[in-house]
Amino acid sequence: MGFVSNVFAIAYPALLLGIYMIAVGLAIEIALSGQLKLPRSLGIAMAIGAGATVIPMAFAYRLTGDAMLPVLPLGVAALIIFLIYLINSGRILLRNRTAPWQRIAAGFSRLAAPSDFIAAIAAVLIILPVIGFGLTSWTSGTNDFPSYAGSAQVWMSEAGASDFMTRHTDAFGAGLANRANSEKPMVTALLVLASEISGVPPYQLLTPIMLVLLFMLFSALLILCSKLFMISNFSATLAVIIPTFSIVPISRVYDAQIGQVAAVALLACFITVIGTGSSRKTWGGSAAFAVVAGLIGAAALGSNFTLAIGSGLMLSALAIWLLLQRPGNFRRHLLAAGMCAALILILSGPMLDWYYFSYHLQSTGEAGFDIPFASPLAAIGQQVFLVSSGLKQALLSWCIVFVTVAAINWAVFPYYGRERITNIFILVAVAINASIIGLKFGWNNYAMHKWLGVFIALCMPPILAYIISRLRGRWRIAAISIAVPLAVSSIAIGTQRGSSVTSVIPQDLLDLQDDARISALDAINIKLGNIHENSIAALVLNSGVVTVTEQTYASGTSPTNGPFLVHAEQTSSKQYSNVIKLNDTYALASIDDTPDEGGIDFSTDNPDARRFLSGKWYESESWGTWSGDKDNYVSLDLPPNLHNTDVAMTLIGRAFANDKAAQTIRILVNGVLLSTKNYTNTEMDSLKIVLPRDLIQSGEGRLTVDIQTDNPLSPSAFGSPDKRLLAFGLARLEIEAGDKNGTAP
Structure with missing residues (x-):
């Protein structure tokens, strides 16, 4: 106009x-x-x-x-x-x-x-x-x-x-x-x-x-x-x-x-x-x-x-x-x-x-x-x-x-x-x-x-x-x-x-209100990588269920089975499939959440790993990515060869804690509590958990890992200028066939 x-x-x-x-x-x-x-x-x-x-x-x-x-x-x-x-x-x-x-x-x-x-x-x-x-x-x-x-x-x-x-x-x-x-x-x-x-x-x-x-x-x-x-x-x-x-x-x-x-x-x-x-x-x-x-x-x-x-x-x-x-x-x-x-x-x-x-x-x-x-x-x-x-x-x-x-x-x-x-x-x-x-x-x-x-x-x-x-x-x-x-x-x-004024919602996003392709969907996930666009998109879209998977003023939520609303320019990456270009700026796409063999690296060396994260995660750092809320999610699809067996999942990371302020981290997979661990320092640690076959089959091979804590802490409470609330820092997640040597539920 x-x-x-x-x-x-x-x-x-x-x-x-x-x-x-x-x-x-x-x-x-x-x-x-x-x-x-x-x-x-x-x-x-x-x-x-x-x-x-x-x-x-x-x-x-x-x-x-x-x-x-x-x-x-x-x-x-x-x-x-x-x-x-x-x-x-x-x-x-x-x-x-x-x-x-x-x-x-x-x-x-x-x-x-x-x-x-x-x-x-x-x-x-x-x-x-x-x-x-x-x-x-x-x-x-x-x-x-x-x-x-x-x-x-x-x-x-x-x-x-x-x-x-x-x-x-x-x-x-x-x-x-x-x-x-x-x-x-x-x-x-x-x-x-x-x-x-x-x-x-x-x-x-x-x-x-x-x-x-x-x-x-x-x-x-x-x-x-x-x-x-x-x-x-x-x-x-x-x-x-x-x-x-x-x-x-x-x-x-x-x-x-x-x-x-x-x-x-x-x-x-x-x-x-x-x-x-x-x-x-x-x-x-x-x-x-x-x-x-x-x-x-x-x-x-x-x-x-x-x-x-x-x-x-x-x-x-x-x-x-x-x-x-x-x-x-x-x-x-x-x-x-x-x-x-x-x-x-x-x-x-x-x-x-x-x-x-x-x-x-x-x-x-x-x-x-x-x-x-x-x-x-x-x-x-x-x-x-x-x-x-x-x-x-x-x-x-x-x-x-x-x-x-x-x-x-x-x-x-x-x-x-x-x-x-x-x-x-x-x-x-x-x-x-x-x-x-x-x-x-x-x-x-x-x-x-x-x-x-x-x-x-x-x-x-x-x-x-x-x-x-x-x-x-x-x-x-x-x-x-x-x-x-x-x-x-x-x-x-x-x-x-x-x-x-540097953040302006484009007309292309507002035009999606009347898009019949979106209105016909039972569910849609929003993953635009921008707090302003994520928030307005959630109000604009007229599909059945709208889920914001990234942080707004609320934490992001683990995605549903619907397609993702993403920027059209992103869809050239191999992780996107079934792409429907809505206009010059936005597209609908499925995101391949199957991790590469060997696991997922959450450091700045692997920016594509952000697709697995939902909730409140801060910008990735050279060693990994900090979570910042009581619930933070990693969502992924297991390869077909792991759908009918126990699976060992290893979380490598650190909690923000010290001897004066401990952190209790709980790991839930598909809503089931599988591990609880108390941390008293910020040293890198490895946590191995066995996922039972029944749990994997009930989710049809889809895993939603919820990393919970009751009390995220701020470094500023200990004299640092950093005012972020930090919970668990995830460096790497590895998946392999289970050997029953993981942490018991």
Whole structure:
């Protein structure tokens, strides 16, 4: 598809989703207009509509299994309210004898603000580097989006998780079924909504969803900065663009972290409502305010619970600081804030066990992969790469910046005690929140990187807008003169990060969804050698049973009797037979799993040996290959002359163990436990096992060797920089006719 075709393909689901959420959000605003006044913003309306839709969808899925149950009633109710509003607006304009085109323009102007057009441009600028890919999945590294798309497919299955698992009986399917019932339900609901109303499969909706969320983020922040701090749209645009295009938050976008982007966008709308909304000084006014803020807040919490909670101290301080910019708002909203907090708890109540599971899963065990701690330049969008000159220097730089800002604040506001104290309050809250994250998980860690992205995207725009608002005359002109090139530089650095998107699912894989040759299969195995392709292929293919034999975010599973989906370029190797070329990129093939005479060498000298492995196996090394999970498989076919005899199988390898941390390795063949051995060192060892003839015949000569351990260990626990979890390292497997001298079962 050409670039223009891709633009239209992406715009179609994005517009449908945006229009639906805006219609629902505006209907709620209209219904509450007698009690509540919000600034004109399509982004805010979209966030209200999102909250009012995805929360009932999550409830409906949990209670009935049908997430789409509330969507049509909500849409119809919104349409009725909206039509009544337009009719009343039209009558008023008719009395003034206004021309029809003027009535339409006036009606639209009541819905959208000028900042919404700026927000749309900013969102498109970020998405521009990936628009050329079209409706597909892409990422610069992590493999999270297939998990979101898979969760949406579970919700969309007729019988939910049970129906999904009849086709996905492997570890990949079990992992997704579990995730769909425990992780980020509001993002799952958003994907389901977009897919159902557009007819586009969830795994193709990454770009449209990102576009909608980014528009929501920019629209909210622009309104917050311009309205609360009383600065021009141009100044507000500079205050928003400089930090949000920073490489730290923008890397979350190009990493396809749709849950993090959704949470940040909704949190931006939440603090904007808190900071700029106003209500009548009545219980009804406070209740209306609480309903709107509560819907958005609960949706943000359900989009990424750990991110919202992990940033909770900073975000709470930010909300208080924004309210204190207008003391009247703070006193007026105290009751509404209490009601809002209660409503968020009520709306989150049915999902609290899911949130607890998510929090427990992500706050225990391994802390996550390392990302260098960003320098203060990242706060103003001027850090070029996700590297720093060193942790100590970065921490020292941040400390200097915080102390300098605090000192300037103290000097500038000597006669304004309240303002001086509130500014120190937000600085201290940010520093404490950062320290908690850094000390628990480490400063050079993904958890710290996520938190820093929230700080830069949500705290820095209002802080910069506040600084601009406090400058007068030539000082403001000078500040804007500096901000303009900073904004241009930030946009250039941020969008350049789009070049880091190196993994893109090709259209050839997506086209397999409708391939009749695959649909006719009872079973198919996926072995594409790429974690991203393996994950998406499992969602695309429409055969009977789909088995992913290699690692995704779940371990691979031993293959079934069906053919393998492989890259067409691989099929020239002698190990492939019965090849059916599906298109230029992919093919169906049988893989010859009969080992060569003499056994199988699993070192880098024999790359073809990878075809025997499934589960979680790391890259082969000069001596062999490490397994990294509790179950790891070697699947092979015995030559016909060994089908009617006992067979001796010898495993040559090593366990990752020492005298302080022993490893117990169990060997199961075709599900039968044949050997258990305890290891206390990593020395190479030979384990010989006799396979009874009956066991071989029951599998018709096919062997699935399951190498089990209860507790894979990481070298990092013993001072090594290697953070892999290691279980058993397989160097060689040998097969011969049995002599009864193997290890007894």
